[in-house]
Amino acid sequence: xxxxxxxxxxxxxxxxxxxxxxxxxxxxxxxxxxxxxxxxxxxxxxxxxxxxxxxxxxxxxxxxxxxxxxxxxxxxxxxxxxxxxxxxxxxxxxxxxxxxxxxxxxxxxxxxxxxxxxxxxxxxxxxxxxxxxxxxxxxxxxxxxxxxxxxxxxxxxxxxxxxxxxxxxxxxxxxxxxxxxxxxxxxxxxxxxxxxxxxxxxxxxxxxxxxxxxxxxxxxxxxxxxxxxxxxxxxxxxxxxxxxxxxxxxxxxxxxxxxxxxxxxxxxxxxxxxxxxxxxxxxxxxxxxxxxxxxxxxxxxxxxxxxxxxxxxxxxxxxxxxxxxxxxxxxxxxxxxxxxxxxxxxx
Amino acid sequence: xxxxxxxxxxxxxxxxxxxxxxxxxxxxxxxxxxxxxxxxxxxxxxxxxxxxxxxxxxxxxxxxxxxxxxxxxxxxxxxxxxxxxxxxxxxxxxxxxxxxxxxxxxxxxxxxxxxxxxxxxxxxxxxxxxxxxxxxxxxxxxxxxxxxxxxxxxxxxxxxxxxxxxxxxxxxxxxxxxxxxxxxxxxxxxxxxxxxxxxxxxxxxxxxxxxxxxxxxxxxxxxxxxxxxxxxxxxxxxxxxxxxxxxxxxxxxxxxxxxxxxxxxxxxxxxxxxxxxxxxxxxxxxxxxxxxxxxxxxxxxxxxxxxxxxxxxxxxxxxxxxxxxxxxxxxxxxxxxxxxxxxxxxx
DNA sequence: GTAAAATATGCAAACGATTGCAGGAAGCGC
DNA sequence: GCGCTTCCTGCAATCGTTTGCATATTTTAC
Numbered sequence: 089x090x091x092x093x094x095x096x097x098x099x100x101x102x103x104x105x106x107x108x109x110x111x112x113x114x115x116x117x118x119x120x121x122x123x124x125x126x127x128x129x130x131x132x133x134x135x136x137x138x139x140x141x142x143x144x145x146x147x148x149x150x151x152x153x154x155x156x157x158x159x160x161x162x163x164x165x166x167x168x169x170x171x172x173x174x175x176x177x178x179x180x181x182x183x184x185x186x187x188x189x190x191x192x193x194x195x196x197x198x199x200x201x202x203x204x205x206x207x208x209x210x211x212x213x214x215x216x217x218x219x220x221x222x223x224x225x226x227x228x229x230x231x232x233x234x235x236x237x238x239x240x241x242x243x244x245x246x247x248x249x250x251x252x253x254x255x256x257x258x259x260x261x262x263x264x265x266x267x268x269x270x271x272x273x274x275x276x277x278x279x280x281x282x283x284x285x286x287x288x289x290x291x292x293x294x295x296x297x298x299x300x301x302x303x304x305x306x307x308x309x310x311x312x313x314x315x316x317x318x319x320x321x322x323x324x325x326x327x328x329x330x331x332x333x334x335x336x337x338x339x340x341x342x343x344x345x346x347x348x349x350x351x352x353x354x355x356x357x358x359x360x361x362x363x364x365x366x367x368x369x370x371x372x373x374x375x376x377x378x379x380x381x382x383x384x385x386x387x388x389x390x391x392x393x394x395x396x397x398x399x400x401x402x403x404x405x406x407x408x409x410x411x412x413x414x415x416x417x418x419x420x421x422x423x424x425x426x427x428x429x430x431x432x433x434x435x
Numbered sequence: 436x437x438x439x440x441x442x443x444x445x446x447x448x449x450x451x452x453x454x455x456x457x458x459x460x461x462x463x464x465x466x467x468x469x470x471x472x473x474x475x476x477x478x479x480x481x482x483x484x485x486x487x488x489x490x491x492x493x494x495x496x497x498x499x500x501x502x503x504x505x506x507x508x509x510x511x512x513x514x515x516x517x518x519x520x521x522x523x524x525x526x527x528x529x530x531x532x533x534x535x536x537x538x539x540x541x542x543x544x545x546x547x548x549x550x551x552x553x554x555x556x557x558x559x560x561x562x563x564x565x566x567x568x569x570x571x572x573x574x575x576x577x578x579x580x581x582x583x584x585x586x587x588x589x590x591x592x593x594x595x596x597x598x599x600x601x602x603x604x605x606x607x608x609x610x611x612x613x614x615x616x617x618x619x620x621x622x623x624x625x626x627x628x629x630x631x632x633x634x635x636x637x638x639x640x641x642x643x644x645x646x647x648x649x650x651x652x653x654x655x656x657x658x659x660x661x662x663x664x665x666x667x668x669x670x671x672x673x674x675x676x677x678x679x680x681x682x683x684x685x686x687x688x689x690x691x692x693x694x695x696x697x698x699x700x701x702x703x704x705x706x707x708x709x710x711x712x713x714x715x716x717x718x719x720x721x722x723x724x725x726x727x728x729x730x731x732x733x734x735x736x737x738x739x740x741x742x743x744x745x746x747x748x749x750x751x752x753x754x755x756x757x758x759x760x761x762x763x764x765x766x767x768x769x770x771x772x773x774x775x776x777x778x779x780x781x782x
Numbered sequence: 783g784t785a786a787a788a789t790a791t792g793c794a795a796a797c798g799a800t801t802g803c804a805g806g807a808a809g810c811g812c
Numbered sequence: 813g814c815g816c817t818t819c820c821t822g823c824a825a826t827c828g829t830t831t832g833c834a835t836a837t838t839t840t841a842c
Contacts, residue, residue, distance in 0.1 A: 101828060112792045117830060124831090129790060146560050150500045151828035154797045159497070161561075169526045172724065175517035182516070182543055191557060193540040196526055210538060213493050214508075322728075351728050377519065381669075381698050383730020448798060459822045464800060471801090476820060498798035501827045788839070793832105800826085809818075 100143045109139045116140070120147065153215055162190050162404060163211040164220045165204070169196040171320075173347070173376045173393070174222060177244060180397025181220060188405050190217070197223045204230050212237055218404045224248050225287045240407040244400040245391075247289045247417070254407060256399040256418040258391040260290050263422035264297030265304075267343045267371040267389055270424055272305050275433035276341040276369060279307070282328045282353055283316040284345035291316070294345045294373065312336055317349055325352020326359075333360050340368060340433045347372040347379050347388055350429075354382070365431035375425055385427035392420050447490045456486045463487075467494065500562055509537050509751060510558040512551070514570045516543040518667075520694070520723045520740070521569060524591060527744025528567060535752050537564070544570045551577050559584055565751045571595050572634045587754040591747040592738075593636045594764070601754060603746040603765040605738040607637050610769035611644030612651075614690045614718045614736055617771055619652050622780035623688040623716060626654070629675045629700055630663040631692035638663070641692045641720065659683055664696055672699020673706075680707050687715060687780045694719040694726050694735055697776075701729070712778035722772050732774035739767050 106116040111132065118124040119136040128136075139145075153159045162185055166174045182192045193211070197204045204223070208230055211219065218240035224231050226249050234241045235252060243255035271279050281298045284291025295314060302309050312335040317324040325344060329352060333339060344350035350372030357364050364370050364384060372379060372388035379386045399418050406413060453463035458479065465471040466483040475483075486492075500506045509532055513521045529539045540558065544551045551570070555577055558566065565587035571578050573596050581588045582599060590602035618626050628645045631638025642661060649656050659682035664671040672691060676699060680686060691697035697719030704711050711717050711731060719726060719735035726733045746765050753760060 103828080113829085114793080114831075115791055118791090121830085127790070132790085146556070148501075148828050149560055150497060150506070150562055151797090152830075153497045154495075154501050154799090154828080155830045157797080169529070170519075170522040170724065172517075172519050172522070175519070175522065179516045179543055191540065191542075191561065193538065195538075196529055209493070214496055214538065351725075354728075377517065378698075378725050378729070381701075381729045382725070450798080460799085461801075461823080462821055465821090468800085474820070479820085495798055498827090499800075501798080501829090502800045504827080784842095786839105786841080788837100790835100790837075792835075794834105795832090796830085798827105802823105802825095804823080805821090807818105807820080810816080812814090 099148070100145045101148070102145070105136065105140045105143055105145050108143065109136045111136065120145075157215060158217055159215040160190050161214065161216045162192050162218050162220060163208075163216040164192050164194045164222070165197045165207065165211075166194070166222045167197055167199075169194065171348075172378065173374050174245075175377065176393040177222065177397040177400075180394040181244070181401045182397075184398045184401035185404070188401075190405070201229070205233065208233060212239065217408050218242070220244055220400055220404060222246065224289075226289050226292060227287075240404065240411060242400050242403045242407065244396055245290070245393075249289075251415060251417075254403045254416045254418075256396050256403060256420065257289070258396070258420045258422045260293035260422075261297035261300065263373060263389040263391065264294040264343065264345075265301040266422060266424045267373070268298060268301035268305070270371065270387070270426070270430065271341045271343065271369060272301075272307075274341075274369065274430060277307060277433075278310075278336070278338050279313070279341045279343060280332045280336055280339045281314045282325055282332060282342060282344045282349050283314055284320055284349065285318065286316060288320075291320075291345055298343060310336060313339075317345070317352075320346050320348055322348050322352040322355070325349030326355040327352070329353040329356035330359065333357070333362075341370070341430070342368060343371050343373075345373055347374045347376045347386060349373075350386055350388070351382060354429075365429050369430040369433070371430055380427060384429045387427045387430040388425050389422045390425050391422050395420060446495070447492050448495070449492070452483065452487045452490060452492050455490065456483045458483065467492075504562060505564055506562040507537050508561065508563045509539050509565050509567060510563040511539050511541045511567045512544045512554065512570050513541065514544055514546075516541065518695075519725065520721050521592075522724065523740040524569065524744040524747075527741040528591070528748045529744075531745045531748035532751070535748075537752070548576070552580065555580060559586065564755050565589070567591055567747055567751055569593065571636075573636050573639060574634075587751065587758060589747050589750045589754065591743055592740075595636070598762060598764075601750045601763045601765075603743050603750060603767065604636070605743070605767045605769045607640035607769075608644035608647065610720060610736040610738065611641040611690065611692075612648040613769060613771045614720070615645060615648035615652070617718065617734070617773070617777065618688045618690065618716060619648075619654075621688075621716065621777060624654060624780075625657075625683070625685050626660070626688045626690060627679045627683055627686045628661045629672055629679060629689060629691040629696050630661055631667055631696065632665065633663060635667075638667075638692055645690060657683060660686075664692070664699075667693050667695055669695050669699040669702070672696030673702040674699070676700040676703035677706065680704070680709075688717070688777070689715060690718050690720075692720055694721045694723045694733060696720075697733055697735070698729060701776075712776050716777040716780070718777055727774060731776045734774045734777040735772050736769045737772050738769050742767060 106113045119128045119133040222244050241253050247255040247257050283295040286292050315328040315332045317328040353370050372386045375388045375390040453460045466475045466480040569591050588600050594602040594604050630642040633639050662675040662679045664675040719733045722735045722737040
């Protein structure tokens, strides 16, 4: 059997429905649009609905888009689709949006600024009703571009500096404070930090949280106690931790800005001939999938990615329906998940 | 500053370009379409291109779609977007498609049959030019539905029974044979298998591969040496492995149909008071991200997800451009990745 | 019973491109 | 210089909806 041509599924159009119901095209259109249905007499409307159903009519979203300049399509841009942290966020966004009748189109922004910009252009051309960004830097040109276009935008996981756009993030400072408190209570005093990139809000804020928590406990922060990783990747974490250990041989614990970095820290510890948690305790951040399966199972900070995704989607829907609404910033509370990478420090 | 309305980005239309160039709309359209450009005099065409550029014209894909019934959009349906195995496949598909001018819309099919069907309908309504499915069962109703609609489809990672659709998969039997050979060479003779669901091609074929490889080595297969997991999930793997160990206390090695199952096997081994790889060797399948970071680092079969994605995308493009072309089935060769979950068995 | 208001439907113009058809200009051979 | 191609460009229909406005019908108020 040869494959059939993709052309002419000769779908039934609104005109067919209208003709079959003996009404005008426009009447059928209104009867089938929930927000306009009240304009049509009940008997007529339900008759049309019945016929549409019988004929198997499906509204053509393309034609509708052309006319309305809306698409029921929301773009989601992530920095790296292969990064497990984002999977549950994306899944949650998709769920909530689709329940509200929106489809999502997920794109990998990648590193390249130009590519990202092209991507946004592409999505705008496709008339997305809004954009969820998980990529932004603290001061982000792409974001500005979107706002200039008047496109509804919501930020997720990472926020920017300005107050011009809605976002949902976790309280990154608080999260890192939880981590430090946990280490402190286990008896650690010489604590180091592998920070995330400072141009990303999570890296920046978690570092602040670290410094605050140390200060709150009256721990003087050795000048060398923080090393910033160049990216949220394992290799970067390993390099940073190696540097950290070299500078501070007395460290008994390390708080990493993210789980992948923490895994790099594991490596550096092993490379230095030490053992986690016996010699050095490690705490990560995000509780990404599989964080419990590494060795040792990672003590980390849970950020509730699904809730984050749901909230982001809800914010997006609200913004699309009410573009003038006030900017809303949702901040979720992180929580500590204790596993086996942290241990009591006997001194 | 209040957010601006999402309406009227007053983009410049083809009409504007045509007017500004002093030619007819249709001439401008042809000049700007690479496949029609040869119809227009070179001087005119390049003038139009120049003006379009200056005006910042962007073709409206929505309007084009309405007329052409094509969309330059390809749908990708995965069973579970949060499953790390699929991340690199999705990423690769997206890359290749976008290089060819296609956008992708990734959707999570989930378990529910009805939802999946609705999803496909939704994508068809949006006029996707094709569908890449990573979800299919060996005998899949959804797939049939797509084919009935005459939609170009390519299968990735999992294939179906029929020969009516292009696909790219790894040689699952060969992969499992690699695993068994490896164990055999390490001295193992009592080898068990945690199989994947039989209604999915990977589960079915890998199980066959297992049985073949055992037979080839002249190892009689104890009746109880294979237990089928109910799903590709850790918990299912743990349950299956527990059962397997109970039935076969003498097992020295287990080949799992997939990495997540293998992680479940780890658990079952620990729960039985045993240790991997000292008491029992384990080999996984897929080499998913982070497989090297678990403890012990997992010996597994690499399936080349990026290549798989690229090939799937290429197949899709070919099929869209030449719908009558013959069905093509790409089979990639898997390879063994030895880490620390397998050890020599001294008897 | 009539004017005003409300309700229900039809009309037709968009939205922004693509493309079959036809016609005009130029090129060619003789 | 004439007929015949060949090459370019314009015309106009079309894709399937949505929606402001006009019109017809009914209801309400007095």
